[in-house]
Amino acid sequence: MSLRTRLLILVIAAMLVPASLVGLRFVQNRSSEINAALANLAASADDIASDLSEKIQGTAQLHYGLARARDLDTRDKAACSAFLSDVREEYPQFTGILTIDPDGSLFCDSLRTNRTLDLRDRAYFKQALVSRSVVVEPVFGRLTGISVLQIAYPVRSEAGSLKLVLLASFNLRKFAEYHHKRLLAEKDVLLIDAKGTVLVAPSTAGWTAPVGASIAGSDLLRFATAPDQKAFQEVTDRDGRTQVWAVAHSPSIRDAGLFILVGRSKDGLVAAANRRLYEDMAILAVALLLLLAGVWILATVSVGRQVGRLASMAKRLGLGDLSARIPPPHPRGELGGLMTLLNGTAESLEQQRAAIADLNQKLSQSQKMEAMGQLTGGVAHDFNNLLTVILGNSEHLADRLAGNKELHRIAGDIATAAERGSDLTRSLLAFARKQPLRPRDIDISEKIQEMEALLRRPLGEHIECAFALEPDVGLTSVDPGQLTTALLNLVLNARDVMQLGGRLTIEARNVSLGESDLDINGEPRSGDYVMVAVTDTGSGMTAEVASRAFEPFFTTKEVGKGTGLGLSMVYGFVRQSGGLVQMQSAPRQGSTVRLFFPRLAAPPNEDASPAEGIVTREGSETILVVEDDDMVRTYVESELKALGYRVITAASGPAALDLLRQSADIDLLFTDVVMPGGMFGPELARQAIQLRPGLKVLFTSGYSQNPVKAPDGIGDARILTKPFRRRDLAAMLRSALSTPQR
Numbered sequence: 001m002s003l004r005t006r007l008l009i010l011v012i013a014a015m016l017v018p019a020s021l022v023g024l025r026f027v028q029n030r031s032s033e034i035n036a037a038l039a040n041l042a043a044s045a046d047d048i049a050s051d052l053s054e055k056i057q058g059t060a061q062l063h064y065g066l067a068r069a070r071d072l073d074t075r076d077k078a079a080c081s082a083f084l085s086d087v088r089e090e091y092p093q094f095t096g097i098l099t100i101d102p103d104g105s106l107f108c109d110s111l112r113t114n115r116t117l118d119l120r121d122r123a124y125f126k127q128a129l130v131s132r133s134v135v136v137e138p139v140f141g142r143l144t145g146i147s148v149l150q151i152a153y154p155v156r157s158e159a160g161s162l163k164l165v166l167l168a169s170f171n172l173r174k175f176a177e178y179h180h181k182r183l184l185a186e187k188d189v190l191l192i193d194a195k196g197t198v199l200v201a202p203s204t205a206g207w208t209a210p211v212g213a214s215i216a217g218s219d220l221l222r223f224a225t226a227p228d229q230k231a232f233q234e235v236t237d238r239d240g241r242t243q244v245w246a247v248a249h250s251p252s253i254r255d256a257g258l259f260i261l262v263g264r265s266k267d268g269l270v271a272a273a274n275r276r277l278y279e280d281m282a283i284l285a286v287a288l289l290l291l292l293a294g295v296w297i298l299a300t301v302s303v304g305r306q307v308g309r310l311a312s313m314a315k316r317l318g319l320g321d322l323s324a325r326i327p328p329p330h331p332r333g334e335l336g337g338l339m340t341l342l343n344g345t346a347e348s349l350e351q352q353r354a355a356i357a358d359l360n361q362k363l364s365q366s367q368k369m370e371a372m373g374q375l376t377g378g379v380a381h382d383f384n385n386l387l388t389v390i391l392g393n394s395e396h397l398a399d400r401l402a403g404n405k406e407l408h409r410i411a412g413d414i415a416t417a418a419e420r421g422s423d424l425t426r427s428l429l430a431f432a433r434k435q436p437l438r439p440r441d442i443d444i445s446e447k448i449q450e451m452e453a454l455l456r457r458p459l460g461e462h463i464e465c466a467f468a469l470e471p472d473v474g475l476t477s478v479d480p481g482q483l484t485t486a487l488l489n490l491v492l493n494a495r496d497v498m499q500l501g502g503r504l505t506i507e508a509r510n511v512s513l514g515e516s517d518l519d520i521n522g523e524p525r526s527g528d529y530v531m532v533a534v535t536d537t538g539s540g541m542t543a544e545v546a547s548r549a550f551e552p553f554f555t556t557k558e559v560g561k562g563t564g565l566g567l568s569m570v571y572g573f574v575r576q577s578g579g580l581v582q583m584q585s586a587p588r589q590g591s592t593v594r595l596f597f598p599r600l601a602a603p604p605n606e607d608a609s610p611a612e613g614i615v616t617r618e619g620s621e622t623i624l625v626v627e628d629d630d631m632v633r634t635y636v637e638s639e640l641k642a643l644g645y646r647v648i649t650a651a652s653g654p655a656a657l658d659l660l661r662q663s664a665d666i667d668l669l670f671t672d673v674v675m676p677g678g679m680f681g682p683e684l685a686r687q688a689i690q691l692r693p694g695l696k697v698l699f700t701s702g703y704s705q706n707p708v709k710a711p712d713g714i715g716d717a718r719i720l721t722k723p724f725r726r727r728d729l730a731a732m733l734r735s736a737l738s739t740p741q742r
Contacts, residue, residue: 008296015288022284045261048260053250053253056134059151062087063166066097094169099164103120117142124152129154138256140212146172148171149258151168180203186268188263191261196218218235220245223247234266243266245262248260317342323346387418389631390418392726395725439478440479445508451484464503464504468506477577482577490593504534505535507532520583528599530597532597533593536591619645622645623645624648625648626675627651627675643729645733648666653680669698670700671699673701674702685699696739
């Protein structure tokens with residue numbers, strides 16, 4: 001069998017499934033069109049009922065106006081009839097407008113018939129005698145013999161007595177004829193009353209019951225009057241023709257005893273859908289034939305040569321040559337598309353190979369960053385242990401050398417340097433987002449001045465940087481390290497949107513916000529604040545982007561250029577500090593991000609200098625100190641004894657548990673969080689509480705990868721962060737010892 005024949009068979013086999021699916025879809029479309037036509041019947045009936053309801057409302061308004069007309073308030077029958085005749089000419093939809101005396105006799109009418117009628121037997125008149133609103137009833141007019149909708153309105157005096165009944169006979173036949181024309185004569189309109197009397201009959205030859213005839217007992221009447229209506233009803237006449245009917249669902253029209261039905265021949269209803277189905281199937285058949293003819297010609301003319309080019313390309317790709325391409329010209333049709341696809345696939349594979357190499361590089365960088373994070377934690381832990389000893393011993397030296405000013409100053413410098421080292425360690429951990437907030441009462445303007453070089457460094461020479469800092473801003477309680485990270489994030493974001501240069505302004509000043517000042521979530525946060533604003537002249541943001549800018553992981557940067565966490569971190573830090581964030585941005589007008597931190601009402605108390613801190617003995621309890629670092633353990637033991645406490649020391653968790661089993665008078669466990677040997681401080685505390693239910697616990701740590709969770713029975717975890725001063729140690733010990741157990 002030749003390649004051409006095989007290709008043709010393959011195409012035929014491949015087209016069977018989609019052709020079947022398309023054919024099935026055509027059949028489904030036919031069913032959908034029939035359902036739509038049925039739904040249109042119901043909609044048409046409801047539309048006619050809605051129009052009739054509007055006509056009734058309009059007639060009620062007309063009655064209301066006529067009841068107050070002077071020309072109607074007369075006993076001159078001729079004058080009254082003339083007035084109503086003039087009104088009726090303005091409203092041709094009525095066959096007549098007349099007035100009925102309270103005794104049921106006709107007084108005057110727009111037809112000027114001067115007839116005598118007794119209407120006491122009419123249901124609408126009986127209802128009008130006791131009603132104060134419009135009464136509606138479908139009947140055949142006694143003056144005209146035409147099916148009408150009688151719309152009666154009782155006119156009463158100020159005392160409430162009935163003066164007369166206004167009656168307008170709405171022409172149902174003209175109303176139905178209008179809607180029959182509006183429906184392009186494709187649908188039949190049938191109006192019947194609750195007894196089955198035909199008020200308006202369809203004009204088609206298939207309908208046999210004339211106007212005035214009764215269809216009582218028929219399936220159509222039962223369908224129209226049923227309270228739980230079916231959607232549609234099929235009715236077959238004696239000649240075998242089937243009509244599909246839908247009834248209006250308007251409660252007000254049905255309550256008036258009038259039923260509006262819209263019908264259509266079932267053959268006509270499905271004829272359009274069948275015609276569309278036949279047309280679609282014919283188009284599909286022609287399309288399939290043309291496709292097969294095209295495939296046959298294509299296979300005959302150029303399949304052989306083009307398949308050879310494809311085979312050569314595939315062979316080179318199989319050998320790993322991703323630079324292989326099929327050069328143009330490419331033939332038209334499927335083979336040309338396949339060649340283009342193969343070229344695109346080869347190019348995509350080549351790009352993927354380069355992307356994999358780039359991903360490997362990024363993975364290596366990520367591993368380096370992870371290792372740097374681990375290294376940062378380890379360095380922080382060891383460095384803070386060293387700083388604890390340095391800071392503590394510098395305090396001892398300052399106390400001992402109080403009489404030697406030069407050596408006292410040197411001891412103070414050592415303590416200051418140790419504290420700066422501690423700040424540096426906390427800044428590193430805050431940058432890595434591994435440090436809880438450590439708020440301090442600071443002057444933000446001074447802090448930004450200290451950071452000026454750090455903030456200018458990443459901008460480059462193409463961006464001008466200006467600072468507008470008020471000299472007397474109030475103090476705020478914020479974490480300096482987190483503030484540094486937040487400002488760096490904002491500065492880096494501003495740099496990224498000013499690739500061609502621009503101006504960056506950092507501002508700090510006192511502000512007072514009112515109820516109309518909202519944060520980015522629309523919440524009012526009135527009060528006194530210190531505002532820090534970062535303004536750039538970059539590309540700005542649309543309103544949609546600005547509304548999502550602070551969402552976690554939302555970013556407009558390219559893949560690999562940003563995580564979308566920067567602004568969300570800034571927002572979380574400010575809110576955690578009790579403040580709020582505002583942002584103002586517009587396309588090509590730059591952006592301004594404002595951070596508001598609560599302003600302290602009064603300046604904090606000044607801390608005593610290291611040389612001036614005199615600590616009194618504050619306790620006599622027994623404290624078990626667990627610390628793996630020998631120098632830190634020795635320093636803490638010395639400090640605690642100086643404070644008056646009895647001290648027992650251990651270098652590990654298991655050793656501390658042995659001491660707890662042996663000694664009965666230990667009041668507090670003072671333990672490091674991270675220790676070697678597999679037992680960290682929290683686990684030691686848990687087992688210690690089991691041994692001694694009343695034991696108090698105080699943790700200390702230079703760095704912890706995870707938050708410290710206190711075991712059950714001791715309340716919140718108290719932690720003293722290394723390095724610490726003597727006064728901090730004394731205060732935390734008294735606080736821990738004084739706190740009752742939960």
